[in-house]
Amino acid sequence: MTDTSxxxxxxxxxxxxxxxxxxxREGRFKLYGLxxxxxxxxxxxxxxxxxxxxxxxxxxxxxxxxxxxxxxARVDRAYPQGTNFELLVAEQQLARMGVAxxxxxxxxxxxxxxxxxxxxxxxAARIQRNPDLIGQTVPIAAPVSDDAxxxxxxxxxxxxxxxxxxxxxxxxDWLDRMKASGQVAAHFNTGLFTKGDSTExxxxxxxxxxxxxxxxxxxxxFIAIPLGVGAALYLEEFAPRNRLTDLIxxxxxxxxxxxxxxxxxxxxxxxxxxxHLPRASPLVxxxxxxxxxxxxxxxxxxxxxxxxxxxxxxxxxxMGASKTQTVFQHTLPLAMPGVMTGAIISxxxxxxxxxxxxxxxxxxxxxxxxxxxxxxxxxxxxxxYIWENASERAFHExxxxxxxxxxxxxxxxxxxxxFLRRRFERRW
Amino acid sequence: MTWLFLPILIAAAVAAYVGGxxxxxxxxxxxxxxERSHSRPGQHGAYxxxxxxxxxxxxxxxASVLAPDIERQLTASGAPEAVQQLxxxxxxxxFADARAVGDGRAAVQxxxxxxxxxxxxxxxxxxxxxQMLSLGGIxxxxxxxxxxxxxxxxxxxxxxxxxxxxxxxxxxxxxxCSAVAVLTxxxxxxxxxxxxxxxxxxxxxxxxxxxxxxxxxTAIRADQVGSTGAFGALPLFAGTFLIxxxxxxxxxxxxxxxxxxxxxxxxxxxxxxxxxVLEILAGVPxxxxxxxxxxxxxxxxxxxFNGLGALMAGGPLDGLGQYLxxxxxQMALVxxxxxxxxxxxxxxxxxxDIINAVPQSLRxxxxxxxxxxxxxxxxxxxxxxxxxVAGAMLLAxxxxxxxxxxxTMAAGLAARLTLNPLDTVTTVTVQIVTLLTGDQEFNxxxxxxxxxxxxxxxxxTLMLNIVAQRIVQxxxxxYD
Numbered sequence: 001m002t003d004t005s006x007x008x009x010x011x012x013x014x015x016x017x018x019x020x021x022x023x024x025r026e027g028r029f030k031l032y033g034l035x036x037x038x039x040x041x042x043x044x045x046x047x048x049x050x051x052x053x054x055x056x057x058x059x060x061x062x063x064x065x066x067x068x069x070x071x072x073a074r075v076d077r078a079y080p081q082g083t084n085f086e087l088l089v090a091e092q093q094l095a096r097m098g099v100a101x102x103x104x105x106x107x108x109x110x111x112x113x114x115x116x117x118x119x120x121x122x123x124a125a126r127i128q129r130n131p132d133l134i135g136q137t138v139p140i141a142a143p144v145s146d147d148a149x150x151x152x153x154x155x156x157x158x159x160x161x162x163x164x165x166x167x168x169x170x171x172x173d174w175l176d177r178m179k180a181s182g183q184v185a186a187h188f189n190t191g192l193f194t195k196g197d198s199t200e201x202x203x204x205x206x207x208x209x210x211x212x213x214x215x216x217x218x219x220x221x222f223i224a225i226p227l228g229v230g231a232a233l234y235l236e237e238f239a240p241r242n243r244l245t246d247l248i249x250x251x252x253x254x255x256x257x258x259x260x261x262x263x264x265x266x267x268x269x270x271x272x273x274x275x276h277l278p279r280a281s282p283l284v285x286x287x288x289x290x291x292x293x294x295x296x297x298x299x300x301x302x303x304x305x306x307x308x309x310x311x312x313x314x315x316x317x318x319m320g321a322s323k324t325q326t327v328f329q330h331t332l333p334l335a336m337p338g339v340m341t342g343a344i345i346s347x348x349x350x351x352x353x354x355x356x357x358x359x360x361x362x363x364x365x366x367x368x369x370x371x372x373x374x375x376x377x378x379x380x381x382x383x384x385y386i387w388e389n390a391s392e393r394a395f396h397e398x399x400x401x402x403x404x405x406x407x408x409x410x411x412x413x414x415x416x417x418x419f420l421r422r423r424f425e426r427r428w
Numbered sequence: 429m430t431w432l433f434l435p436i437l438i439a440a441a442v443a444a445y446v447g448g449x450x451x452x453x454x455x456x457x458x459x460x461x462x463e464r465s466h467s468r469p470g471q472h473g474a475y476x477x478x479x480x481x482x483x484x485x486x487x488x489x490x491a492s493v494l495a496p497d498i499e500r501q502l503t504a505s506g507a508p509e510a511v512q513q514l515x516x517x518x519x520x521x522x523f524a525d526a527r528a529v530g531d532g533r534a535a536v537q538x539x540x541x542x543x544x545x546x547x548x549x550x551x552x553x554x555x556x557x558x559q560m561l562s563l564g565g566i567x568x569x570x571x572x573x574x575x576x577x578x579x580x581x582x583x584x585x586x587x588x589x590x591x592x593x594x595x596x597x598x599x600x601x602x603x604x605c606s607a608v609a610v611l612t613x614x615x616x617x618x619x620x621x622x623x624x625x626x627x628x629x630x631x632x633x634x635x636x637x638x639x640x641x642x643x644x645x646t647a648i649r650a651d652q653v654g655s656t657g658a659f660g661a662l663p664l665f666a667g668t669f670l671i672x673x674x675x676x677x678x679x680x681x682x683x684x685x686x687x688x689x690x691x692x693x694x695x696x697x698x699x700x701x702x703x704x705v706l707e708i709l710a711g712v713p714x715x716x717x718x719x720x721x722x723x724x725x726x727x728x729x730x731x732x733f734n735g736l737g738a739l740m741a742g743g744p745l746d747g748l749g750q751y752l753x754x755x756x757x758q759m760a761l762v763x764x765x766x767x768x769x770x771x772x773x774x775x776x777x778x779x780x781d782i783i784n785a786v787p788q789s790l791r792x793x794x795x796x797x798x799x800x801x802x803x804x805x806x807x808x809x810x811x812x813x814x815x816x817v818a819g820a821m822l823l824a825x826x827x828x829x830x831x832x833x834x835x836t837m838a839a840g841l842a843a844r845l846t847l848n849p850l851d852t853v854t855t856v857t858v859q860i861v862t863l864l865t866g867d868q869e870f871n872x873x874x875x876x877x878x879x880x881x882x883x884x885x886x887x888x889t890l891m892l893n894i895v896a897q898r899i900v901q902x903x904x905x906x907y908d
Contacts, residue, residue, distance in 0.1 A: 022800055022803070023800070025800075025802060025803075026800045026801060026802045026803075028802075029801075029802035029805070029806075030689070030693055030801075030802070032685050033685045033686065033688055033689025033690075033692075033693060034689060035685070036681065036682040036683075036684075036685035036686040036689065037685075037686045037689055037690070037702055039682050039772075040682060040686055040705070040706060040709060040769075040772045040773070040776070041702070041705050043709070043769045043772075044705060044708060044709045044712075047712070047716070047717075047720050047769075050720060050724050051716070051719070051720070054723070226605075227605045227608050228605075229605075230601065230602045230604075230605030230606070231602070231605040231606035231608065231609055232606075233602050233605075234599070234602035234603050234605060234606045235606055238599050238602060238603075239603075239606075247610070248606050248607075248609060248610055251609055251610050251613050252609050253893075253897060254613070254890060254893055254894065254897075255609060255612060255613060257823065257826060257827075257889065257893040258616065258830075258886065258889065258890070259826075259827075259829070259830020259831070259832070259857070259885060259886075259889055260830070260832065261830065261832045261857050261860055261861070261882070261885070262616060262620075262830070262882055262885065262886050262889075263616075264864075265616075265619065265620060265860070265864075265878070265879060265882040266612075266615055266616045266619050266620075268864065269619030269620075269622070269623060269879070270615055270619055274619075291612050294608065294609060294612065295609065298606075298609065322591065322592075322595060323595070324594075324595040324598055324599070348711065349711070351713075352711075352712075352713025352714070352715070352716075353713070354713065354714065354715040354832075354833045355714075355832035355833055355836075355857070355861070358836075358861055358864075358865055359860070359861070359864050359865070363865045381713055381715045384715045384716070384719060385715055385718075385833070385836075385837070388718070388719050388722060388723070388837060396723065399719060399723075400719070403715075403716050403719060406713065406716070407712070407716070410711060410713070414711065
């Protein structure tokens with residue numbers, strides 16, 4: 001390297017060339033960062049978009065309105081529940097369309113399978129309320145079966161080979177004719193929000209799971225929030241600095257990172273096998289989620305207690321307040337917005353937690369709507385898991401709909417937390 | 429009945445508070461002029477409340493813990509000969525039905541001749557015993573409350589330091605709250621170790637940790653084929669590791685680069701929009717990711733690889749093509765990728781904190797030397813933040829290992845020792861869920877093996893967490 005051969009111009013040119021390369025590298029690096037963010041945001045949009053796309057169809061369903069002659073020979077005045085209304089409706093609809101049935105009644109059976117079994121209960125209840133309808137022709141809005149519903153929603157395509165779809169060419173023809181005659185109507189699927197779980201997709205609703213999740217969160221909130229706030233107050237305001245409190249601190253940090261399924265094992269061994277609390281009940285679920293939420297609540301509470309300036313404490317102490325009075329009358333009230341924000345966020349997190357619930361028995365099929373803390377129940381996230389595993393195609397859209405309901409609850413809770421933070425949080 | 433007693437106890441406690449306050453202020457009036465009572469009347473009231481309610485509550489809790497055992501023994505020992513000869517669990521069932529019959533409900537089981545006649549009488553006797561016991565509990569609780577109240581009211585005088593004593597109780601209560609956190613850890617370790625010990629009694633630890641065969645179906649009949657049950661968990665560890673690697677391959681670069689961009693390049697507006705989006709991504713429940721993986725990503729990947737295989741089949745890479753055409757929905761790649769997406773916000777927010785903790789002076793020094801932003805990041809920030817970033821990655825790995833729902837819904841059940849991301853593998857968490865959600869018989873090695881897996885998972889994640897937290901902590905102290 002001799003300085004004589006490198007004139008200042010050459011050096012400057014080299015520098016410029018190097019600078020160009022370096023700026024290009026800079027641009028590439030920046031682009032990688034933007035790409036990474038694009039990937040994250042893109043996945044979120046894809047995820048939400050797919051779930052809305054799959055789930056929005058579950059919010060409406062179809063009925064077929066059929067004028068039915070309530071044949072006194074078939075409908076018993078005293079016991080209308082005994083009548084096979086589905087078959088009655090199917091036969092009369094076939095007759096109206098001019099389709100002749102064979103002796104075995106296979107066509108009527110095929111037509112009947114297009115209606116939901118809910119038709120029977122609705123019609124029987126109607127006759128029971130008003131027995132005078134017997135002998136008259138009554139228009140009945142019959143809810144359709146899951147397969148017919150999927151067909152109307154174009155989820156089952158007529159182009160699929162007949163042996164690969166669950167409704168036959170003949171049934172498709174009937175559905176088309178009924179649609180052409182204006183008998184088919186779409187309406188909001190209220191059943192999704194007013195019914196418990198069912199093995200038949202068109203009868204399955206999320207209410208049981210919503211109530212179960214609510215009961216569970218109630219237990220969690222009642223246990224985890226007081227315990228968590230108490231523990232945080234002790235560690236932040238009262239605890240002497242010694243090995244015991246250090247141990248508790250390390251412990252809490254580690255508990256926050258223990259996989260959730262381990263809490264499920266703890267719940268199974270401790271609450272169910274040892275304490276014999278009822279399996280799959282909101283009580284056990286709430287206890288397990290409370291243990292899980294405890295470390296996060298403690299950490300959130302501690303950080304908002306830390307944010308209260310020491311001058312407040314010193315002023316209170318100077319006025320003669322005791323340590324306890326200072327904490328409960330000054331520090332805690334000032335830290336409350338932060339505490340509540342942390343508590344709500346951890347509750348929202350607990351609402352979406354699934355793995356521990358599976359282990360304490362919430363995978364079983366529970367059709368009812370829970371009325372107490374001690375009876376078996378489902379929960380929204382475990383319902384998502386159960387429905388996702390179901391074989392019927394119509395459960396897929398319902399799974400996505402259940403996810404949308406779950407996300408809606410979480411959004412409401414998080415919005416409440418953000419509101420609290422914006423409205424009440426103080427910067428010192 | 430116990431529940432009826434609680435309102436009474438609350439009323440008694442409130443009465444003790446009001447009474448204590450009144451007594452304290454009356455006794456304070458007897459003081460000579462110029463002297464004052466140490467504590468305020470309300471603090472005396474609170475002290476009276478504590479001494480009335482706490483002994484009674486302790487008695488109630490003790491009674492409800494002890495009562496079932498005593499009740500079982502009393503009902504069994506007083507029963508006729510025939511009932512005493514029943515096996516314990518049959519006897520339990522008998523008394524359960526006897527109580528039902530005594531209440532006028534129907535019995536669950538059909539009982540043969542000597543027992544059927546005994547049901548109503550025994551039911552009434554059992555009901556009497558349980559009534560006696562709960563009455564006994566309530567009476568002793570009431571007695572405890574009374575004694576406590578007598579004690580505390582005799583104590584009230586102007587010189588008593590009621591405030592300090594009440595505050596002592598409050599601090600004790602707060603300490604008990606923080607002890608729950610420790611008790612949780614103790615509970616986790618105790619329950620995992622206890623059941624794992626029972627599992628390792630039938631399966632040696634070495635076979636569990638290093639065995640390469642996993643098929644936990646144990647024999648229902650001894651002569652059944654293929655039912656011996658093999659508990660070599662190595663394939664599960666391999667599957668967990670593979671999925672974790674794939675997840676980290678997605679989450680580490682994407683998370684780190686987005687953190688770098690957000691902290692070094694992004695303007696305040698961009699930051700304020702992207703951060704909430706990442707927070708939403710972090711808040712989505714894992715079951716939703718699982719659904720997305722199983723019904724969207726899985727089928728899409730399968731279609732892609734099957735299509736690719738169909739293109740390659742018949743060509744020079746025929747073997748590979750044939751393989752790709754048979755790829756399943758539940759490949760490790762799908763679960764790993766979706767898990768990686770789930771971890772992006774976690775990695776990104778941790779790295780963001782860590783990069784922000786690097787002192788501004790380091791950046792300024794680098795810029796002053798003429799370095800570009802990316803050179804500063806690569807040559808100054810990242811080396812300085814390396815321990816912290818490594819800690820964040822370890823925490824993310826621990827999350828990936830312990831994650832359950834995504835793998836349960838999107839990975840398979842086939843325990844296979846492979847590193848091929850297109851194969852179906854299974855993980856530790858998937859097996860725990862499978863073992864404990866199907867039909868389970870208690871105390872069989874099959875059920876207990878879940879606790880062995882749980883213990884392994886707990887130990888591994890705990891070690892990762894402790895190491896990671898240490899690293900992050902020392903790193904933070906370095907720049908504080």
